[in-house]
Amino acid sequence: DTGVSQDPRHKITKRGQNVTFRCDPISEHNRLYWYRQTLGQGPEFLTYFQNEAQLEKSRLLSDRFSAERPKGSFSTLEIQRTEQGDSAMYLCASSLGSWETQYFGPGTRLLVL
Amino acid sequence: AQSVTQLGSHVSVSEGALVLLRCNYSSSVPPYLFWYVQYPNQGLQLLLKYTSAATLVKGINGFEAEFKKSETSFHLTKPSAHMSDAAEYFCAVSDRGAGSYQLTFGKGTKLSVIP
Numbered sequence: 767d768t769g770v771s772q773d774p775r776h777k778i779t780k781r782g783q784n785v786t787f788r789c790d791p792i793s794e795h796n797r798l799y800w801y802r803q804t805l806g807q808g809p810e811f812l813t814y815f816q817n818e819a820q821l822e823k824s825r826l827l828s829d830r831f832s833a834e835r836p837k838g839s840f841s842t843l844e845i846q847r848t849e850q851g852d853s854a855m856y857l858c859a860s861s862l863g864s865w866e867t868q869y870f871g872p873g874t875r876l877l878v879l
Numbered sequence: 880a881q882s883v884t885q886l887g888s889h890v891s892v893s894e895g896a897l898v899l900l901r902c903n904y905s906s907s908v909p910p911y912l913f914w915y916v917q918y919p920n921q922g923l924q925l926l927l928k929y930t931s932a933a934t935l936v937k938g939i940n941g942f943e944a945e946f947k948k949s950e951t952s953f954h955l956t957k958p959s960a961h962m963s964d965a966a967e968y969f970c971a972v973s974d975r976g977a978g979s980y981q982l983t984f985g986k987g988t989k990l991s992v993i994p
Binding site for chain 1: 892923924928963969971980982984987
């Protein structure tokens with residue numbers, strides 16, 4: 767296993783721009799999660815996929831956020847019209863079968879200027 | 880809704896000393912509980928988990944945690960700290976059997992190890 771990978775690792779953007787992040791889960795992991803981590807806080811759940819179906823969304827996921835997992839493999843998280851409050855680390859995790867053990871990627875650190 | 884409180888945002892111990900990181904949870908149902916570790920510029924790595932089997936759970940790198948229902952606690956311990964243990968530690972809870980797959984994390988405790 768190569769582990770969960772995320773791209774890019776860092777992103778700097780200007781307020782109002784759109785950004786898209788990619789997550790590649792561990793091969794054959796059917797569950798995929800997105801979390802957001804701000805400075806000094808623990809990760810906060812954003813959304814969850816089982817295969818290609820998005821089964822759970824946090825109320826933190828405003829209308830500007832959208833996530834997809836089109837073929838049940840990689841996932842993308844898009845933020846439209848970014849705001850300074852969106853600056854955070856975006857973490858992706860995946861699991862197989864038993865959801866208890868989530869394996870995390872290195873994260874994408876977003877800075878909105 | 881479940882929640883986690885980690886007491887102490889920063890803990891310092893001497894190398895070779897006992898490590899004790901505190902975690903208290905709130906859950907309406909018996910929970911699943913987890914400890915994750917995060918090294919700088921890396922993702923979270925699972926240290927150990929409690930899923931209703933033995934209340935004393937052993938994890939990687941010599942860490943263990945004890946589930947105490949009466950105290951709603953799941954404190955993380957290690958008998959002897961090593962320099963490589965310096966990292967941030969997160970306690971997390973997930974409602975057991977509630978159909979929710981999300982983890983709720985505490986704010987984290989940064990562990991420093993003094994040589």
